Amino acid sequence: MTEAKPSGLVIVDKGPGVTSHDVVSRVRRLAGTRKVGHAGTLDPMATGVLVVGVERATRLLGHLMLTEKAYDATVRLGIATHTDDAEGGVVATAEPGAVEALSEAEIRAAFATQVGEIEQVPTTVSAIKVDGKRAYALAREGAAVELKARPVTIHELTVGGLRGVGTGSLEADISVRCSSGTYIRAIARDVGAILGVGGHLTALRRTAVGPYTLAQAATLEELGEAQAGGRSLLLPIGAAARAAFPSYDLDEEQEREVRHGRRIALAVDGLTAVFALDGEFLALYEPVPGTPLARPVAVFVG
Template sequence: MTQPVTPGLVVVDKAGGITSHGVVARVRRLAGTRKVGHAGTLDPMATGVLVLGVDRATRLLGHLILTEKAYDATIRLGIATNTDDAEGEVTARASAGHLEEATVRAALAEFVGDIEQVPTAVSAIKVDGKRAYAMVRAGEDVELKARPVTIHELVVHDVRPGELEPDATLDVDISVRCSSGTYIRAIARDLGAALGVGGHLTALRRTAVGPYTLEHAKTLEQLDGDFAVLPIADAARAAFPAYELDAEQAQEVRYGRRLPLEIDALTAVFAPDGEFLALYEPRDGVARPVAVFTG
């Protein structure tokens, strides 16, 4: 007899070289269901935290996408590429050997806060119904509009001669905590432009998506041997403020009704037995359902 699918999240430590879609396909087989989605892709080159939803927990992912993310990255100054990372073709070179570490650090400090960022051209953003990355690969020129993002924190760990052409390039190790929708490749591109030498990303590892970190993550190889899902109730408690309902309130939630709850933000509400029922938000003096997960 087939075991029922457990709704919840799977936090994967993605390896380099595999696409996010490839990870989803593997988890679909392990979970025994096609109802698997992810909360934001990682490029094939990138590694680290990829949060997947299984069964009705896929509906939770759209709300997780709004949370902040964290990355470790290495920027190479002195070389620009058409993808803003090491997988692209070199488009320009200019020696970065003359740059002082203090100059690089000061330039990166300018990225912290609320900024307008032009996404990298090889993003999944649609232009006239087509993915930007597909247009670039087809040889088309792509111009994307700047959009607001927030860099909460940017820590510079090291500035050193580059592993490639050490006399002409600099490698810069950084950690970034930012809003969803921020492109770390674009930071590398824009840093290189600001310093007049070009820049691209040589390594990227996502260390957190909201409350889910590398400590929660398992590699695909580990999941092959021990497939486990973080139950949807535990996932909701980790990501949102929690509100414990009484039996009458829980029944109202099952009907999708508004409630006179005192909440300040998007909140996960739970039945007396601990079942996760819904996400509610404060609006017009009452709590209104954003998504109901029962049934």
């Protein structure tokens, strides 16, 4: 009987100019398996945390995509682009003197409007589907893309350095902690619109996806060096589940029921990782509303 390949997560620090698919392809080669996926795409321009699942852990990815994320970014005011970032073509520039006239207080106040539960129109070149096609594909074809505003939550937005206040070359460094589905490029666009000068993103670095941060991340080069040295940087699936979700250790009877994918009497608050007596990760369970039971969302054992 062939021994099962290890399952777990690889926390990658993606470099610039590399697509998320490029990262997945590289991890496939390193792990020796096709069963690799990622949670939450990063644009080629963006860097930072990309969570990659290997083998059974790919089934965790859909649940991890719903977790909170954190970013560091740089916003350039005075120029709007069709992609809302530096890779897009310029569609508007500020009137002469408009950027120079902005005060620090005005800029900080504009960014403050983006904090809390807001309605955000996704960027036109997003991966959102419109009539079965990705918005970015429609935009490339020259089609007019109309995306509806969606509720997102900006838990925290801190404006750090402001460079060029009083000049025509003004940039703001921001740190954002937000819900899944938030577009940082859209924040740049909307703040630029509020200030009446336009804006776009010139740098984006994801610093965290749920509990996984840059402190745990490795570059593709570091992953290759680790493998060459006989070391694994794979976070085992059990440890990954305990880090990302509330956890519960089952008794013998509960374990038996879970292994058969049955509902069990278990008081849980939201999605919970459940573990066998020996510490093996078995499944994700959620409460059944109005009952003292919990039901399986995903079972990871046969």
